[in-house]
Amino acid sequence: MASSTKDELLEDSRTDSGIDSYRSILKSEEPQRPSGDFSSSGSRDKLSAGEERLDSAYNSSSITVDSLTEIVKDLNLAPLQQQQEPCPEASEQDDTLLTTITEDGDTLLHLAIIHNEVEIAQELTQIFPKEVLDIQNNLYQTPLHLATYLNLTSVVKDLVNKGVSLELQDQDGNTALHLACQHGLVECASEMxxxxxxxxxxxxxxxxxxxxxxxxxxxxxxxxIMKLLMKNGADLNIQEGTSGKTALHIAVELHDVTSVKLLLPGADMDSAMFNGCTPLHLAVGRQDAAIANLLCQSGADTMLRNMEDETALDLADGNDDIMALFPFDDIQISGRSVANVTF
Structure with missing residues (x-):
């Protein structure tokens, strides 16, 4: 995909992050974008090892962990809508902080989460209105994305309780729940x-x-995580967008017997990929007799053909263990056909 096309796709998929609408409510000035050095080597190591850097503000923000703490202390921690006698100076300061965004799109809440400052993040979550909580940085990450990735369950819970959107997608198209599923973050997934x-x-x-x-x-x-998703009504037969695989196809490809057993009671075992292959085609093609047997015992159709006009048996390639699973109706003895013979 060309770069311009990808940018258009990301832009089309990104919903209003909320900052523009919230600025109009506050009628505040253009957000400030601090610059300077952001030094927290511990957090940097944690977020950079083997993954794309989450903190888009490293080396670009003068806000440090210490200054974050001071900023939060200076804020009126009562929810904005509950302030009965707002102080004009305090209100102006709060509004400025609410709309402060680094040059890479991070809010104070993004930064607090990145530095594992859980108490600060929780305080900011209570202070900030939903429109600000859903702001996406330049990597299209919301605070919920970051809190999930770092497995900050308490922050995830607070964000979810404040009604943040679960549907916002990062630059890879992942929602926060996608991240939890990929990394096995069960508690975060449970909250969402x-x-x-x-x-x-x-x-x-x-x-x-x-x-x-x-x-x-x-x-x-x-x-x-699979059990959790299934319990909450996930469609077991949903097809992925590139080749039409279901979760069962994926489990078979990975020779993952545990996943196959989890999925078989409710999944369509005869679901076909875009090329016509069923899970049984994949199991036989990968010479996996154990999973092929599970599928056959569960009632998989052995006669279905893929787009190459092949049945699963055609892919057995002489594997006796797999061929023994299939009935034959074309065996002849003394010129007479013998039906329903099983090796």
Missing amino acids: TFSRSSLSTVLKMQNWRGLACLHLAALYRQHQ
Whole structure:
């Protein structure tokens, strides 16, 4: 995909982060964008090891952990809407802080989460209105994305209780729940799946790789997450967007017997990929007799053909263990056909 096309796709998919609408409510000035050095080597190491850097403000913000603490202390910690006698100076200061964004799009809440300042993040979550809590930085990450990635369950819970959107996607198309499914963050996933009216929509959403939450859980063998998603109504037969695989196809490809057993009671075992292959085709093609047997015992159709006009048996390639699973109706003895013979 060309760079311009990707940028357009990201822009089209990004919902209003809330800062523009909230600025109009506050009628505040253009947000300040501090510059300077951001030094927290511990957090930097944690966020940079093997992953794309989450903190888009490193080396670009003068706000440090110490200054974050001082800023929060100076704020009126009562929710803005409950302030009965607002002080003009305090109100102006609060409004400025609410709309302060670094040059890379991070709010104070983003920065507090990145530095694992849980108490500060919780205080800011209570202070900030929902419009600010849903702001996405330049990597399209909301505070919920960051809190989930860092497994800050208490922050995730507070954000969810404040009604933040679960549907916002980062630059890879992942919602926060996608991240929890990929990394096996069960407690964070539990908070996001508990009594959420928008959950059914989120469970159907695909990232830019075409993967829904259940696909990611299966791909990374997150069995506990899979159980949680299934309990909350995830569609077991949803197809990923590139080749039409279901979670069962993915589990078979990975030779993951545990996932196959989890999915089989409710999944369509005859669901076909875009090329016509069923899970049984994949199991036989990968010479996995154990999973092929599970599928056959569960009633998988052995006669279905893919777009190459092949049945699963055609892919057995002489494997006796697998061929023994299939009935034959074309065996002849003394010129007479013998039906329903099984090796």
